[in-house]
Amino acid sequence: MIRDIVRAGFRGQVLGAAVLLGMAWSADAHAKNSSADADVREAKLLMEQNRYSDACPKIAESHRREPTGEKIFELGRCHYEQGRIATAYYELREALDIAKRDGRYDRAKPAQAMLDEIEPKLPKLSVTVAIEASSLPGFEIKRDGMVIRPQEWGKNIPADPGVHTILASAPGYEPMLKTVELRADGSVEEISVDGLDPEGVKPKVAAAARPAPAPMRPEADRAGTSGAIQRTAGLIFGGVGVGAIGAGALLGLRASSLQADSDAHCKGSLCSPEGREMRNSAEQLGTGSTLMLIGGGVAAAGGLMLFLTAPTSTSQERAAKPGVTRVGVGPTGGFISGEW
Secondary structure, eight states, X not given: OHHHXXXXXXXXXXXXXXXXXXXXXXXXHHHHHHHHHHHHHHHHHHHHTTOHHHHHHHHHXXXXXXXXXXXXXHHHHHHHHHTOHHHHHHHHHHXXXXXXXXXXXXXXXXXXXXXXXXXXXXXXXXXXXXXXHHTSTTOEEEETTEEOOGGGTTSOEEOOSEEEEEXXXXXXXXXXXXXXXXXXXXXXXXXXXXXXXXXXXXXXOOOOOOOOOOOOOOHHHHHHHHHHHHHHHHHHHHHHHHHHHHHHHHHHHHHHHXXXXXXXXXXXXXXXXXXXXXXXXXXXXXXXXXXXXXXXXXXXXXXXXXXXXOOOOSOHHHHHSOOEEEEEEETTEEEEEEEO
């Protein structure tokens, strides 16, 4: 009798503990769901203020914690408004499939409407790889830091409008880096990778035949010709520098965008594999941006210097006039003076 009472009491304690544990789990799940719903509500308010860069990561994080058809639809709508139409395209297709499966035609209709509007504008990128490159041991090709799988080579893959980088590499070979800018016009851009050069080997340039010596011309004519050549060279260098600065700025913007998007997959320094890869890509793009900005600034400054210092000739007499140059050191520093 006593033993039965003890057993009954023990079973009651176990049942009570199970009930309390279940209530705790339910409360924790409810708290998480409430937090996720609060993130979505806040994101919708941010979208109304056109703050899509702040809104999209919040929806993405909420969807990661608790995936739902509504959240993937809102995430696709956010990226659609942000201009990332390829990203939105995949998300809205997923939202459409879920809505049809669940019979939620109130969500299926707007998702389909946005997909119909996106498809004619959706740019695509096709990367073809020659056998000479693909047969290299360890060959790999990435788009914006994400590996392009062999089954995707040569296919028209949707991509967001903007600047994209294609990096082909293999151990022991010089990497090949190309950039392409896509526009929301439904066009297809093609990039081909024919082969990679071994490390330390530079392509040889055939020596040009030496031209026959030209007849001597007056000093004034030679000065005018050399000045025109120098000014042309200055314009070319300056144009290259400005172009490099522009490309560096675009790479910087892409790096900043990737870094912001990675926040949805990271918590502090802890990231999912996708978030870590996005942050690594952002760092690579940031380094490339810095190098291009520095190189572009040097080229632009050099071009300006060449253009401004190009010799001019107003008359043969001035060109033939002997120059007098003096170099010395004075109380406040060095000096150069003379006539040209």
